[in-house]
Amino acid sequence: DSGVTQTPKHLITATGQRVTLRCSPRSGDLSVYWYQQSLDQGLQFLIQYYNGEERAKGNILERFSAQQFPDLHSELNLSSLELGDSALYFCASSVGDIKWGAQYFGPGTRLLVL
Amino acid sequence: GDSVTQMEGPVTLSEEAFLTINCTYTATGYPSLFWYVQYPGEGLQLLLKATKADDKGSNKGFEATYRKETTSFHLEKGSVQVSDSAVYFCALSHGSSNTGKLIFGQGTTLQVKP
Numbered sequence: 001d002s003g004v005t006q007t008p009k010h011l012i013t014a015t016g017q018r019v020t021l022r023c024s025p026r027s028g029d030l031s032v033y034w035y036q037q038s039l040d041q042g043l044q045f046l047i048q049y050y051n052g053e054e055r056a057k058g059n060i061l062e063r064f065s066a067q068q069f070p071d072l073h074s075e076l077n078l079s080s081l082e083l084g085d086s087a088l089y090f091c092a093s094s095v096g097d098i099k100w101g102a103q104y105f106g107p108g109t110r111l112l113v114l
Numbered sequence: 115g116d117s118v119t120q121m122e123g124p125v126t127l128s129e130e131a132f133l134t135i136n137c138t139y140t141a142t143g144y145p146s147l148f149w150y151v152q153y154p155g156e157g158l159q160l161l162l163k164a165t166k167a168d169d170k171g172s173n174k175g176f177e178a179t180y181r182k183e184t185t186s187f188h189l190e191k192g193s194v195q196v197s198d199s200a201v202y203f204c205a206l207s208h209g210s211s212n213t214g215k216l217i218f219g220q221g222t223t224l225q226v227k228p
Binding site: 031043045048056090104108 | 148150156157158159160163203214215216217218219220221
């Protein structure tokens with residue numbers, strides 16, 4: 001158990017819908033990262049927050065947004081869903097945002113868009 | 115941009131065989147290098163890391179040495195067990211910025227047969 005929790009574990013929805021994925025980092029960790037894992041794209045970095053502020057952005061679509069709240073939990077919002085958004089979404093956390101720090105991954109949310 | 119290339123899988127070995135999974139990278143600056151492991155149905159777990167050239171990371175019998183001259187970080191284990199069956203990801207953190215975001219290779223599936 002990494003100490004990072006993600007809800008829900010599974011999500012099935014229809015095209016055009018909007019969903020929210022939630023992540024609670026390990027106690028004391030200030031950084032939260034979101035990654036998408038799909039068969040064709042592999043593991044891709046989406047976005048990072050550090051202590052409530054956006055720190056880095058990767059290949060995140062404009063239909064996707066995220067935020068980190070004062071209690072440090074984070075939410076990833078996916079809207080106007082398409083079939084291609086079906087994937088495993090991981091949240092990870094770390095103490096800081098330094099490049100040599102270890103990231104601890106949650107179990108993931110599996111999203112299926114029908 | 116920065117990238118990581120891993121050997122194609124799946125890799126199938128008998129128990130107690132020697133394991134090598136090749137990983138090479140392209141990066142600006144001085145990245146940190148990581149190996150993560152993903153067991154079926156779980157999130158990623160940090161296996162080992164190295165933060166500068168010639169560093170050797172080791173954990174649970176696995177080793178990898180950061181070779182700047184060959185831009186490589188190959189994973190090795192002297193004697194694999196059935197319980198090592200998993201997907202292994204090589205990753206780097208961006209060398210020229212302070213963000214800890216990870217760039218992953220495509221993953222290598224290891225299957226160990228008794």
